[in-house]
Amino acid sequence: xxxxxxxxxxxxxxxxxxxxxxxxxxxxxGKYSKGTVEISVARxxxxxxxxxxxxxxxxxxTGAAVxxxxxxxxxxxxxPVLLKTRTLDPLSTGVTGVQRGIHxxxxxxxxxxxx
Numbered sequence: 510x511x512x513x514x515x516x517x518x519x520x521x522x523x524x525x526x527x528x529x530x531x532x533x534x535x536x537x538x539g540k541y542s543k544g545t546v547e548i549s550v551a552r553x554x555x556x557x558x559x560x561x562x563x564x565x566x567x568x569x570x571t572g573a574a575v576x577x578x579x580x581x582x583x584x585x586x587x588x589p590v591l592l593k594t595r596t597l598d599p600l601s602t603g604v605t606g607v608q609r610g611i612h613x614x615x616x617x618x619x620x621x622x623x624x
Contacts, residue, residue, distance in 0.1 A: 513571040518562030522572075525554035526579045530586070537590045555580065577616070584609050 529551035536544025558576060562568040588606050591597040597605065 513567070513569040514575075516562060516567035516569070516572060517565050518558040518567060518572050519575045521554055521558040521561055522575050522579045525551045525558065526582065528554065529583050533586060533590045537593055541594075551583075555583075581609070581613055 528547050532544045532547030532549075532551060534544070535547060555576070559568070559572075562572050585606070588597075588602050588609075591605075592599060592602045
């Protein structure tokens with residue numbers, strides 16, 4: 510028994526994260542079109558993982574946590590790439606990072622209070 514960790518939706522989340530990471534790597538190395546396509550496909554996978562979990566009857570709090578965790582990792586991992594490639598200027602990158610950090614902390618505090 511996997512305790513709800515190995516499910517179709519979670520497998521999609523992890524595969525999407527892998528593709529997103531590959532897209533960031535390609536984008537950061539000047540393969541902008543290829544990286545953009547990979548990142549875009551990964552984001553679509555992120556949109557459908559919850560639907561797959563729902564349709565397969567495997568929707569769970571664990572799956573929601575995996576999905577949210579993947580979203581946070583992707584958001585933070587993007588920042589150095591956007592800065593390196595000058596897609597965002599340092600100020601915008603910093604502001605975005607602070608906003609994501611506040612959102613992450615707020616989410617964690619909110620979830621902790623509900624327990």
